[in-house]
Amino acid sequence: MAASNSDGPPGGVATAFHREEIAGFRRALIGRIAAMGCVAVLITVLVPWPGPLYYYALLALFVLIGYAEYAVARAAWGHAWHQYLLTTIDFALLAFTLIYPSPMVAQDLPVPVTLNFGSFIYFFTLLAGLAYVYKPTLVLWGGVAGALSWSVGILWMMSLPGSVWTQTANPTTQEILDRFADPYFIDLDVRLQEVAILLICAGLLALAVGRARRIALHEAALAQQRANLARYFPRRIADMLAGSPRPFAEPRQHAAAVLFADLVGFTHWCEQRSPREVIAYLRAVHDDLAHIVFRHGGTLDKFIGDGVLATFGTPEPSETAAGDAIAAALAMVDRFNADRPNRHGAALPLSVGVHYGPIVLGDIGSRERMEFATIGSTVNVASRLEHATRDHGCAALLSGALVDAAAAEAARDQASWHGRLVPRGPIAIRGLSEPIAAYAITGPQETSRTG
DSSP: OOSBOTTSOOHHHHHHHHHHHHHHHHHHHHHHHHHHHHHHHHHHHHSOTTHHHHHHHHHHHHHHHHHHHHHHHHSTTOBHHHHHHHHHHHHHHHHHHHHSOOTTSOOOOOGGGGGGGOGGGHHHHHHHHGGGGSOHHHHHHHHHHHHHHHHHHHHHHHHSTTOBOOOOSSOOHHHHHHHHHOTTBOOHHHHHHHHHHHHHHHHHHHHHHHHHHHHHHHHHHHHHHHHHHHTTSOHHHHHHHHTOSOTTSSOEEEEEEEEEEEETTHHHHHTTSOHHHHHHHHHHHHHHHHHHHHHTTEEEEEEETTEEEEEESOSSOOTTHHHHHHHHHHHHHHHHOSSSOOTTSOOOOEEEEEEEEEEEEEEEEOSSOEEEEEESHHHHHHHHHHHHHHHHTOSEEEEHHHHHHHHHOTTSOGGGTGGGEEEOOOBOOTTOSSOBOEEEEOOSOOSOOOO
8 A cells, every 4th residue: 555654554444544644645735735825925025036936946846845745645656754754855945945045135144144034933834734644753753854954954054154152141131132133143042942842833733633543543444334334234224333333232123024046057157167257257246136135225134155145124124125125026037037148148047035024133153253144934934935936937936925015015116016926826835834825026037947
């Protein structure tokens, strides 16, 4: 990942947080361009012409350094030390700009006079720009780099001929005034205060950035949790569950629809294909099935080989669960059971079984690995209805309990599916003492189905 950082967050959160860091560098660049524009206006007003041309060139260098920091953050080859190096160059260039007079202004003034212009405050502009990137250590380093650069500049001034920086132990008022009136005088007490205040501000700003970083990490973790949940639940359910650390710790039971779907003849088809083709096909099929489940308000429980287990009316009960499950089954039949190869380059039909009844939802597994599970007789019946489609030569079998529940859902428009259901009479289901009523879905392909 670009601009790696050893103290960065692990796992998938790191990717989400890195995007925020890049966005921070982008905002910092925009802010820098705006700040340099404002400084250019000030220079135009305050510096005699053609002196501003010299400073315009330096301002362009500052913008270029800001762009380099943004480019490093985005680049695959970028590392953390690149950012610290560019920050050092940034503050060193600022110290040079503030201390070394413009050669384009014909003013025969001693160099230490520049200290009386109050230009040190520009260091805080660069320091504030570092707050955008969520790196407290980089903010601290900016303060240190600024303090060192300014100190080196002061030492250079002290080495110039005629510079004065010493004072008598107990100066008189007149001696103090004479020192301040001397253009070669360098007040080390003031310079020390400047460096100290810069470091203090860098520390305080680093604490604020550290807090902002923790908040950003928390938000990135929540976004990652929502993304993970969105693989199993519709978006609104995922958002609801993201705020709970263990939403399924307490088992719950209520009525819901359970759907099983499975590709017919997939095992035989795999024997004639390469592993790469098999995996690519499965991924595409799973993508289609998940899209259909989510589009109809269902929950993706799990992928089972070349099939899928989905539920409707979970994790919270729904007043349209049965009708939603029927609509999803119809969409799957229409999507996969046309008498032609589908968009994945194969013509494997899909068998579907759906049942409605009480289910139990909760976390199962060990402390090392937990899994959301849907269990109960309703799940078993749905699975056996799916297998029974081969014996009954149809694309899908729906239980009478499901159809009755959908008919009782007043909010559901039955016209969209009622005409495509064909009664198949009571069907014996292994594990049940009595046969159950079932309906077949008439689809594009209603031929003998084996596999």
